[in-house]
Amino acid sequence: MSDSRVLITTYPAAFLHRGGGELELVDLMNNLRQLGVRADLYGPTAQPLNKYDVVLHYSVVPTGIEFVREVKAAGKKLVLLPSIWWSKAPAQSEKDSVAEFFELADVVVFKSNSEYENVVEHVRLDSSKVAFYRWGVDSCFEELVDGELFKQTYRLDDYLLAVGIIEERKNQLSAIHALRESKIPLVFVGDYRDRAYYEACVKAAPSHFKFLPYLQPKSEVLRSALRGAKAFIEVSLEPAGFSAFEAGLSRVPMVLSAGAWTQEHFGGELVHQVDPMSTASIQRGVEAALRTPVSPELQRHVHNKYLMPQCLEPLVRVLKVRA
Structure with missing residues (x-):
């Protein structure tokens, strides 16, 4: 060759x-x-x-x-x-x-x-x-970045985190409807292609939810956002993006859409799998993530297979x- x-x-x-x-x-x-x-x-x-x-x-x-x-x-x-x-x-x-x-x-x-x-x-x-x-996924997400940096920058205490472009197939609107009664704010980080869908998400979200602009990949503030989150949420209608692997390497409890892709990459025990079309299922998945300590096996799994x-x-x- x-x-x-x-x-x-x-x-x-x-x-x-x-x-x-x-x-x-x-x-x-x-x-x-x-x-x-x-x-x-x-x-x-x-x-x-x-x-x-x-x-x-x-x-x-x-x-x-x-x-x-x-x-x-x-x-x-x-x-x-x-x-x-x-x-x-x-x-x-x-x-x-x-x-x-x-x-x-x-x-x-x-x-x-x-x-x-x-x-x-x-x-x-x-x-x-x-x-x-x-x-x-880049190994920088294993580094022990201080989660307080993101909290202080955006005046947050506890929060749930969703990272990625805001668009219909990513299904952010369903997450908003499911979690709008949550006292813990859901923070979205990402750009959008479809302005109408983005505006529908902003309109549906309660006032304590936040929509933040694009953050530089691998930046300290993005890694701090992952490290400080109570849970990472991605309930898309397609496979999760590489932010899910970054969250796993950062040892964050994860709520992902159930299906063949999630099962193949994370198995049945390492993440909380939900029906992305069911508000009740999303609610239960987030509640489980908040009360269940993340398994150290999640980080080891991502490190060993996807680095x-x-x-x-x-x-x-x-x-x-x-x-």
């Missing part, structure tokens, strides 16, 4: 609003470099396409298909990270679009078996193209090209 130079790409509008996926791409580049991969993120500082051996394309958003066609026309190895989860049956047009991405890709990489099973239930994929690697950059080694093997 020879060394290879890798260009990481995604759909054109991705970085207009920074959510977990966009942050993940920057993290991916930096951690691949730690493992010796010459990886760049597409943009004005990248080299021309002919300088790269492999293109790693993130997402199957349809506006990215022209770029992917160009990559294949240039004869480059295309590794596709679909980053997709269907909570309901997709329309035929969406399935057709994803199928074209799969046809063009040389390798399709999934971060979990549950994600793979969710996708191939609706779109055919040649199993010989499939590869896997694990989610990853960067080691978890990327299977992906490094995929990104190599044959001599």
Whole structure:
């Protein structure tokens, strides 16, 4: 196997609003470099396409298909990270679009078996193209950061924490309806794409809930926010984002949506699993998280299985090209 130079790409509008996926791409580049991969993120500082051996394309958003066609026309190895989860049956047009991405890709990489099973239930994929690697989290979240920094900065005492972009599929509105009677405020940290959904969340939230802007990834204040939280809440209609792994590494009690993805990554004992469509279930999950000390096994589990950059080694093997 020879060394290879890798260009990481995604759909054109991705970085207009920074959510977990966009942050993940920057993290991916930096951690691949730690493992010796010459990886760049597409943009004005990248080299021309002919300088790269492999293109790693993130997402199957349809506006990215022209770029992917160009990559294949240039004869480059295309590794596709679909980053997709269907909570309901997709329309035929969406399935057709994803199928074209799969046809063009040389390798399709999934971060979990549950994600793979969710996708191939609706779109055919040649199993010989499939590869896997694990989610990853930075070891800085293990450091003993003082939780008081975040509390003092935002004038908080006890609080529940939700981190991530505010959008309908993340289901923040259900969390608000479920917890609006809670005396402990729910604090949201993140940007939004859909202003109408964001405003609906703000309107539905009681006055002691807080909506805070984007915080710098891995920053001391973000790590302090996790460390000081009474519980981490993510009751999305899709798999949780990498903030859930950061919370686990920070030893925070976690309330996550029940399902195959949560079971695969955290099992049945390490987090509190709830029905994201049931306010009563969310309430019970949060109550359980508040009265149950977090297991030290949660941090060990995340550290042993999902720590960067080691978890990327299977992906490094995929990104190599044959001599």
